[in-house]
Amino acid sequence: MEESKVDVLIIGAGPAGLMCANALAHAGIPVRVIDKSPKGGIERLRRMPAITAPSTARYPFTCTLHQGAIEAIFHDDMKTVGLGIDRPTIPISIELSEDEAELSDPQAYPVKVVVQHLDRNDIEVIRAKFVLGSDGAHSWVRKAMDIKMEGDMSDFIWGVVDIIPDTDYPDTRNLAVIHSPEGSALLIPREGGLLRLYVQLADADVIDPQTGRLDKARTSPQKVLEMAKRILRPYRMDPIGEIRWWTTYIGQGMNASMADTHNLAWKLAYVLRGWADISLLKTYEFERRKFAVDLINFDRQWAALFSSGKAGLKGTNDTLHDMFRRNGQFTSGIGVRNLIVGERMLPHVFICASDARPVNIHDMLPADTRFKVLVFVGDIVDEEVAERVGRLGEELAAPDSFLNRYGHGGSSRVFDVICISASSKQDVDWTDFPKVLSRHWSKVLLDDEDMHGRSGGGGFVAYGINPRLGAIVIVRPDGHVGLVLLLSWMRRAINAAQESSIRNQRPPGIGGAIPTVPAGKGSVGAVTFSPARPTVNTTSAQSSEDHPAGQRGECQESSYPASMDFVQQYSMPPESVPDGQIMHPIRYEPSSSGISHAPHAIAGYGGLSTIYNDS
Structure with missing residues (x-):
């Protein structure tokens, strides 16, 4: 009987499994995919109709693409890294170790899967660090692990x-x-x-x-x-x-499942590389469950409204149109809004400082498992701004900066720094910026129009960033905004984290005191993190004078589980947090006082956190 080992075994070669396999393979993680079908094929197409709604989408139209074509894209890309699919192969049994130490060790192989290769009728034992069940609605993995299918059948x-x-x-x-x-x-x-x-x-x-x-x-x-x-x-x-x-059938199951595994893949990569604690994987369910609930509710509302229509039913047309409009952001993935922590980075066209060619910011954010550090520096022709940017460059280049302290042998392995300036193409060159912000000519962008005036410009306004103050926006490997931070607060955040780490070598436990930096309005506090427990992050927004956008309700200083530990946090129970400061995850909700609150989350290892104290 043949035996083998692999870091990640994926059962099922549908869109969800292929999305994860492709991402892991390009991240250098040993992965294997098995599927029962002798050749690729589809049983269902799951798509929703085109939607008329205001949107900032890069491509302002909707089209349909069948599942086979989508899978073919993944297949072709997987071939470039030598990854294929074992067909036709079915799992026979799966066993999970009961040893807690083995289960918590990301370098162990606690899962044993016995598979049968149908084309040659032999058995293989595969030992894996992780097994991903992406084998559809009638999942063998779910049944074998006795995971219940929660929910009910659609009424329509x-x-x-x-x-x-x-x-x-x-x-x-x-x-x-x-x-x-x-x-x-x-x-x-x-x-x-x-x-x-x-x-x-x-x-x-x-x-x-x-x-x-x-x-x-x-x-x-x-x-x-x-x-x-x-x-x-x-x-x-x-x-x-x-x-x-x-x-x-009708639904968005394919689209949702691909987004699920896109969220999971980079987290698996970080755990398997040893860059994050295994508890990071707990954030997968937390972050994706909200979307799944929204999807179910949307599908139910849409089906009920659509199915209830009869000829001449008063108001049906207006109601359907309103629902299309309101759910445009949900079904297209992007709506009209500023930067919101926990949601996707919005597309926008800037120009490259070196040659004035237009560049969409999404082209600078490939899913390569790196955090993208977008440094919005304002107009460096302004002496005050230039001085601030110079200090920032020194801080980021310092040995104790988060780029160097958490670069795992080289900051470019974990972070990709992109500088975005509000300066005019006529006034600056890419070499005018600090070296840490201009390590390559392609990494300096300007918020200005191209040479023909056809595209570019208006990015700071679109994102709600005050060019006088600037901001740092950290985009997670899955393309979601993880942090928005004023340029002037970077040093305070780092100092707070360092001071906290020195004063609290071991977390004192739940409800420990939060060290803060006495810096007046908007001072930042940071707390250390206990990896054994989930955490609750909290915040209240700063005053409008210190707001990155210069006004309330737009781009707010905030954080989202970013899995970077240069700013750490204690496990903090809800009762230790002032009323009204625990936000719903992944959802932006203005407070009744009119001050913007950022969404926060139960974070795994190294969740990024900043806490404000208005004085």
């Missing part, structure tokens, strides 16, 4: 067909929502002249009365198309040739 079942239509209905190339006495339908134009039809099905058509669960064998593409024809009357709807594809 949808039939879906793809056809090239022969029809006199005029809106087949537009997103169309139709309510008629026969039911509801959704029409989505696709590539190559295809039209996708979603129609609501009666329970009797698809539900097994014995099990109460969906039974695809009880329906057919012909039945789905016939229902669509009845809904569309008096218009005619027939397929040209055969029905190209069909299923029964």
